[in-house]
Structure formats: structure tokens, C-alpha cells
Amino acid sequence: MKEFNEKLAKWINSVPSTDAGINNIQIPGQVEHLVWQNRSxxxxxxxxxxxxxxxxxxRQGVxxxxxxxxxxxxxxxxxESGDVWTVESFSTEMQxxxx
Structure with missing residues (x-):
């Protein structure tokens, strides 16, 4: 199983194609279903x-x-920088x- 969507990784920060569906046509019965559709x-x-x-x-009820x-x-x-959590730093990290 793939850990992330390889196509999504290529699309991040790229310019969208002007050709709809180019190289992305799905054939019924042959579609690759990814568990992690939104992971890049x-x-x-x-x-x-x-x-x-x-x-x-x-689990502790928080x-x-x-x-x-x-x-x-x-x-x-x-x-990740080793600092204690604050409401502000948590919100920033989630973003x-x-x-």
C-alpha cells in the first residue's frame, strides 16, 4: 500500500494544467484507489x-x-523546535x- 498520493505530491505548488483530465483519465474497473488520497x-x-x-x-478526557x-x-x-506548547503554537502547528 502506498503511504501517500504521488500525484498530489507533484501537484503541490504547481500551475494547474489548462487541459482537463490530461494523463488522468480513469477507466472503469481499472481505477487505482488510494487509501491516502490527500497525503502528499x-x-x-x-x-x-x-x-x-x-x-x-x-483518552484522558481532554x-x-x-x-x-x-x-x-x-x-x-x-x-518540533523543542518548545513547550501554547494555544498559539498548537494552532500554528495545526495550520x-x-x-
Whole structure:
């Protein structure tokens, strides 16, 4: 199974084609269905770790953003630059990661 959509990776920051469907015609019964349609790359180890720490916080009943940043800090998980989480840094990170 592919970890990401290779076509999407090529399209990021590119100029859209003026020719509709060029090299992209789908033949019924021969369409490649991708599990990760919207991924342009495989997730990094940091992103995978981030998900696990978020899951742990949610399992503890965290539902508010401020409490989520507190939970991440209490777990010892820091952002990619090594800083503790704030509401602002969490929001910025979610925007950067595209979620």
C-alpha cells in the first residue's frame, strides 16, 4: 500500500494544467484507489508521535484546547523546535501540518 498520493505530491505548488483530465483519465474497473488520497508525503516520525500524544490526551478526557496544550506539556511532548506548547503554537502547528 502506498503511504501517500504521488500525484498530489507533484501537484503541490504547481500551475494547474489548462487541459482537463490530461494523463488522468480513469477507466472503469481499472481505477487505482488510494487509501491516502490527500497525503502528499508519508508522515514524519514527529507527526506520528504527535498523533499518539494527542490520542493519549483525548483518552484522558481532554476536550478544550487549553487543556490539550497542558496535557501535551505534561506528557513531555514538545513541538518540533523543542518548545513547550501554547494555544498559539498548537494552532500554528495545526495550520502548518494542514489539519
Amino acid at each position: 508525503k508519508a508522515p514524519s516520525q514527529y507527526e506520528l508521535d504527535f498523533v499518539q500524544h494527542l490520542i493519549q490526551a483525548f 476536550t478544550e484546547l487549553n487543556d490539550l496544550t497542558v496535557a501535551l506539556n505534561e506528557q513531555g511532548f514538545r513541538n 502548518r501540518l494542514g489539519y
